[in-house]
Amino acid sequence: MSFERVAIIGLGLLGGSIGLAVQDRLPGVATTGWDRDPATRARAAERGLVGTVCETGAEAVAQADLVIFCVPVGAIGEVAGELASAIPAGAVISDVGSSKQSVAEALAKALPGHTVIPAHPVAGTERSGPDAGFASLFLGRWCIVTPPEGADAAKVAALSAFWEGLGAKVELMDAQHHDLVLAVTSHLPHLIAYTIVGTASDLEGVTQSEVIKYSAGGFRDFTRIAASDPTMWRDVFLTNKDAVLEMLQRFSEDLTALQRAIRWGDGDTLFDLFTRTRAIRRSIIAEGQDDARPDFGRSDHAG
Numbered sequence: 001m002s003f004e005r006v007a008i009i010g011l012g013l014l015g016g017s018i019g020l021a022v023q024d025r026l027p028g029v030a031t032t033g034w035d036r037d038p039a040t041r042a043r044a045a046e047r048g049l050v051g052t053v054c055e056t057g058a059e060a061v062a063q064a065d066l067v068i069f070c071v072p073v074g075a076i077g078e079v080a081g082e083l084a085s086a087i088p089a090g091a092v093i094s095d096v097g098s099s100k101q102s103v104a105e106a107l108a109k110a111l112p113g114h115t116v117i118p119a120h121p122v123a124g125t126e127r128s129g130p131d132a133g134f135a136s137l138f139l140g141r142w143c144i145v146t147p148p149e150g151a152d153a154a155k156v157a158a159l160s161a162f163w164e165g166l167g168a169k170v171e172l173m174d175a176q177h178h179d180l181v182l183a184v185t186s187h188l189p190h191l192i193a194y195t196i197v198g199t200a201s202d203l204e205g206v207t208q209s210e211v212i213k214y215s216a217g218g219f220r221d222f223t224r225i226a227a228s229d230p231t232m233w234r235d236v237f238l239t240n241k242d243a244v245l246e247m248l249q250r251f252s253e254d255l256t257a258l259q260r261a262i263r264w265g266d267g268d269t270l271f272d273l274f275t276r277t278r279a280i281r282r283s284i285i286a287e288g289q290d291d292a293r294p295d296f297g298r299s300d301h302a303g
């Protein structure tokens, strides 16, 4: 099986990018979309993010065989509940949320009897809204699909093929494992970036203008991440609480060890860690993961 009519709920960075990518790479697939914000719907229509921008969510999902929720993770259950009676019984329900266990639970609760197959394209930028999306966002990027136990294999394969059609590489994973892995590779780095930029701007004697003026180096990379959407990230931390707190605990212990090394002049510990982390960065570049990322859509490019 393959999908012919895809409904996208939420027309920001992710929803808009999916709509553009489908039109670009899967021209036989019809797209409808809806966003609760009228200004976003108007801009989505101007940019042609989907084939048809609908005035109501019910209209957008009415004919769909695949419905993808592209709204902040804290809103997915509520909007799915609102659209429940309009979604065709045979449609596959998916999403792009950055945390997966709580989303899977919210969707299963809001849409009992539907086939729910959550997914997470690990691709994005610090931008949001209807002007942020671009068709090449998913090229060469991972999309992690987290089917619940006993999910229909043909539908899982169809969703995987859909994402591969958009240029992504697909990996199947248990939702709990996903949340643990992403807590360290995505959620914790965002928390650190938010903290360091907040700390710098709070410091007495360091004015806002100095933060801007002297942020040409590493700090500038942190400011890019710390510019990410506040609603989205509030929801990520509240819905992946346990895994994030576990990773934060480990991070704090490691940070304390570094603090100790600095205090006692233990250069070997610092040098060994920095050597190890440099090798990790070089192996990422060697695998082409960094090069796969399009420059478009980023205000900055970390070298």
Ligand SMILES: NC(=O)c1ccc[n+]([C@@H]2O[C@H](COP(=O)([O-])OP(=O)(O)OC[C@H]3O[C@@H](n4cnc5c(N)ncnc54)[C@H](O)[C@@H]3O)[C@@H](O)[C@H]2O)c1
Pocket: 009, 010, 011, 012, 013, 014, 015, 034, 035, 036, 037, 040, 070, 071, 072, 073, 075, 078, 079, 096, 097, 098, 099, 120, 121, 122, 123, 124, 125, 126, 127, 128, 129, 130, 132, 229, 232, 236
């Ligand atoms: N930004 C990233 O880098 C990234 C990457 C991968 C996955 N995600 C996930 O994708 C989802 C969307 O993020 P985004 O970056 O596209 O955000 P975004 O802010 O660009 O877009 C979200 C859109 O959802 C709309 N919306 C909010 N609540 C709604 C509701 N109840 N009903 C209908 N529309 C609603 C907003 O008006 C907005 O246009 C989130 O769940 C996020 O975790 C984001």
Ligand SMILES: O=C(O)C(=O)C[C@]1(C(=O)O)C=C[C@@H](O)C=C1
Pocket: 097, 098, 121, 122, 123, 124, 125, 126, 185, 186, 187, 225, 228
């Ligand atoms: O590069 C960025 O701007 C991102 O933050 C993208 C990023 C990430 O952490 O890698 C952010 C959240 C997602 O759920 C997936 C991708």
